[in-house]
Amino acid sequence: MKVVLTLCAAWVALVLNGASGEASWIWYPGDYALWRGNDLQARRIEYGGGYPVFWPTYAPHPLVDFRKDVDLKAPETVELATEGVCRIMGLGLRSPMPGVVSNRFVLPAGRYTLVARVYSQGRPPALYMNGPTVRTDSSWKADWRMSAAWQPGMVSPPAETRAQFDSPVTRPASVTLAVRHAEPVSQKRILGGHVFADFGRETFGFLRLKGVKGKGRIRIVYGESEPEAMCEDFNGPDQWEYVEAEPGDEQRLKVSRGWRYVHVIPEDGVSVEGVAMDEELCPLSRVGAFRCSDERLNRIWEVSARTLELTTREIYIEGAKRDRWTWSGDARQSYLMGYYLFGESGLARDTLFYQRGGDPVVMHVNQIMDYTFYWFLSVREYYLYTGDRVFLEQAYDRMVSLMDFAIGRLDANGRPHDRPGDWMFIDWAPETLHNTGGVTSFEQMLLVEALEALAYVSDTIGRGNAAYRERAAKLRAEIVPLFWSDEKGALMHLLKDDGTLDAQLTRYPNMFGLASGYFNDGQRESVLKNVIFNDAVMKIQTPYMRFYELEALCRLGLRERVLDEVRAYWGGMLDEGATSFWELYNPDEKGAAKYAMYGRPFGKSLCHAWGASPIYLFGRYVLGVEPTKPGYAEYVVAPDLGGLDWVEGTVPTPHGPITVSVKGGVATATGPANCAGTLRWNGKSVRIPATK
């Protein structure tokens, strides 16, 4: 596909890292993700003020070498474009002048290492070269270490690329999200000169003020609920800002924000006639689909998809309105949902790069120990769903340095103990979790999986380090002996520093333990009875941890119960008028309490990525589609209707969609071209042939 966009280049669907045969821009892996992610996160405001993140922020590398071994039988004219000042080396080559955007350039015949050294400060250095045989793609190496990268034992990662960034006149940094004009479903004048508008559902974009007159400030209050946007208290809604009036027909605000309702409050001497917006579109296209015999579940899937689309920006973010930040634990769920809705990988890759940041590592990802561990799991899952081995090579050194940081903070027994400055999050729970003053079984389980994921990646790209696997095995074997309570018949939450088990019993380690096979049959029965189906054990209020709770039940084959829970919990939000799913839902909270969180009257996000998990749960466990080899090279389709009459749907893969239909007790499935899978239904397995 050739897309040449000059003035307002739009970000079309992103695809895999790869050497596709077409030239496309290349850059140091992760640099554009950092650059875009840094700016995106910094657009957050709160109570009318700027609100940058609170974790260490890394810049792209200003100087990068791009290298490629070439063997040219004849001289070759290439088209060249760079972001930044470029020096080209190899067989006496001359470099282009600084400022040259696009140029013809002759490469001499011969066998040599072609090096393009590109410098750019402020925007990441990038290179485009397109000739008969020499073309920039991920077969090039990229390194910021200059000649140090050529030393024995040093491995340079493959350059990062996007197949669609294939025009020399469109530099990667000029690409932005596409927008679409939208009008509110209703707007009215209130309180004299105010404008109050309802856009009908949660949205995200650039507000447009119509008919602005006068000179002075205009206060904009954004709300996901009507009371939020109506509230003029400076300490009320999280999201409000002042803008200077720019008289004219239409004033488009400079920063995109998330809202359903907008309240425009012109100061004295200023007036505004009405509003519209440029909706900033999700950069990815919906491929996944789900329909079944229960319209409530269909609506839940639809609102989940909208929720994920609104939180899918330059990278995945947590929520549309408040944070707009990216959190590794939340993002892991976005990735998994994204694999079932969009079936792309570039955005997951960007988000993984952003989350990881750079070196030296001085803090857990998002400051949260569990979030460091989730990052490793996400890398492994990314590879499983996309088959993008190049990414593993690009990310490997950063996996190692992050794990070395985490290992450096373990306690004397090699267990994940809290340390000053580390946040042991786990979940927003109704009671305080006992996460400190010892080792939690939950963190230790995550560490085991993180180590296993790193060992797996290391093996996959031939950089094996057995120490990670051995450490994982030792920690895994400790879990049940250390944390099991015979009295409670379950894993306990915390092993205190005095060597005794804390009395708090939570669902978290037990549902992870169920999903990850820690228990024998007796223990499993005990955990189900004493924890999972025991209403006396603290309930989970976040969709975040409901994701794992329901996944654990799915893995135990309890689909019918899972669908009932989805109907009640997500359906409960629909009954409250949700047009996107929430950060936290407690059916007992009514009225104003519904919107409050973090001690703030409207602190709760009503469009939160982690609210969208039905996309994943339905695709993975109802349609039953799962890759069993990286990138769906092998897959299974094992539908489980959980009591539904019929179900049909589509799951994207890197090679094309898988469609599934179960109607009248008959299951059918078609898979992508050139891939074959297995359909499991009614105790039988049949091969799904490759389509033409």
Next chain:
Amino acid sequence: MKVVLTLCAAWVALVLNGASGEASWIWYPGDYALWRGNDLQARRIEYGGGYPVFWPTYAPHPLVDFRKDVDLKAPETVELATEGVCRIMGLGLRSPMPGVVSNRFVLPAGRYTLVARVYSQGRPPALYMNGPTVRTDSSWKADWRMSAAWQPGMVSPPAETRAQFDSPVTRPASVTLAVRHAEPVSQKRILGGHVFADFGRETFGFLRLKGVKGKGRIRIVYGESEPEAMCEDFNGPDQWEYVEAEPGDEQRLKVSRGWRYVHVIPEDGVSVEGVAMDEELCPLSRVGAFRCSDERLNRIWEVSARTLELTTREIYIEGAKRDRWTWSGDARQSYLMGYYLFGESGLARDTLFYQRGGDPVVMHVNQIMDYTFYWFLSVREYYLYTGDRVFLEQAYDRMVSLMDFAIGRLDANGRPHDRPGDWMFIDWAPETLHNTGGVTSFEQMLLVEALEALAYVSDTIGRGNAAYRERAAKLRAEIVPLFWSDEKGALMHLLKDDGTLDAQLTRYPNMFGLASGYFNDGQRESVLKNVIFNDAVMKIQTPYMRFYELEALCRLGLRERVLDEVRAYWGGMLDEGATSFWELYNPDEKGAAKYAMYGRPFGKSLCHAWGASPIYLFGRYVLGVEPTKPGYAEYVVAPDLGGLDWVEGTVPTPHGPITVSVKGGVATATGPANCAGTLRWNGKSVRIPATK
């Protein structure tokens, strides 16, 4: 001094880090140095093409916390300005809106830690706050590690500042070097439409093309010599570039360059009437002065001063024309000269920060092992001349990580052996130096001094690490036993891997050994006779190493011989018509050979910072001015006329100038206010009183 410059803010003389009582902008230490240094270095061109550096390049930190403990008896209104998005924290403070440049802000009364978190990508984050008691200065801490910086054992460095960056409307990033219009001393039309101009002496700035007509390209050839600028060969002069004609009265080129001669070659369809320039001024003012009874030496001092001024840009650079890069070994000499000419420190500090770069360290400074070690020596000398203890606190962690890198590359005996990828430079010598395949005495001596410098800094700021001192002592004690040859009566250059001494005898370790007190009386006599005064030992051709050779002779009291060498060597360049001093001078090279170097016909730099060492040698060893405690808290003036009839001069110090006069056998000296020194003359010492 209050300098408010809005549209074209000029960079006035920079001063010490400090808490002066006035508010000024603050930023993370070194970030502006990196930002400016990166861009400056990347402006290099060669043969019409871009030419970025070849060492790892580090970006400023996009997100920085600035912290200050305050104890306000009453609420306080401060003026606030930021480069970037800012969040302010402390006692429920609200943050300003993104995009706010200058604002009033009320700090509540109370005792709390005031934190301003500033995000900016592309330009380093910076903060300005000015109130009755709360003002940004170096008493604030700066950290990019966010809350990780608050953990036990973490030390945040003081913020960096410049007293003159004191206006909220002038952000540090908007400050540029001042310019002054200048005309060539002659210009003529040649070869039809070409313009050839002589600016009379080496200069540096933005070329202006007058009376440009037509559409097309203009080729500009820059030369430090007439043959260089006349040469139209694309492989001839290093420095030429194409610019697009912009018809009009005057077209100012976008990038400043160094030259004496300019050759303007319009392509067909374009014409140019003549040239002028905006000379880009040295940001520092000349305070040092030197006059004596020998006019040749006076001229040498003057041309040295011009040479240093031309290589003093946003940071110190190597040469005006070709590299415009900064090299740590060269820069050490620029610093020392600068202390005697400008008496400032901000530019040395910036250059030290630029040279050090960031973390992780993956390569020696400039890829050169000696240049890593010189960097440590330069830090110690910076402190000696400026007394800027704050810088030591700012740089300390980066000293440690660089030394740890260097130590990680030592051989099994802990000695500085060459490794793949490391450049063992030492000098541009007429014969190949035997620097590899073993350990050189020269590198080991430098390592000893680097370790001693780090240990000294560590002690000075109370972060003592005895291991560095012990390592230095062990290596120091090895030098003579390992490298002394009884046969040659001198230190040998290389101890080979087979344990034997290589046969090459060079001046380098012997002159460093003399200067650093490695020898007993007998050894000293032997070295002088067998090496220093032995014409059969390879002569030094660079002013770079002549600096150390002559310094060694000065320390042995041989001033008369030193002045003779200066008259011959630097005077020889004057006789060749030099208006600035050269990278390398060999009196035997005549005609075209004079300009050649690196296998290129005009490869030699004729304005090279390391050519300016008479500034240092005259100030330090003829006027005899030397700080004996950091920042000239104590100093000595010990003139030595070396056969001159009279001498007088001025040496800047952080507290004001020291003036020295020796006439008619009488020495007088005045020192800065509030400091007292010692005048040594004719075997007597007298106290120099503080002036009022």
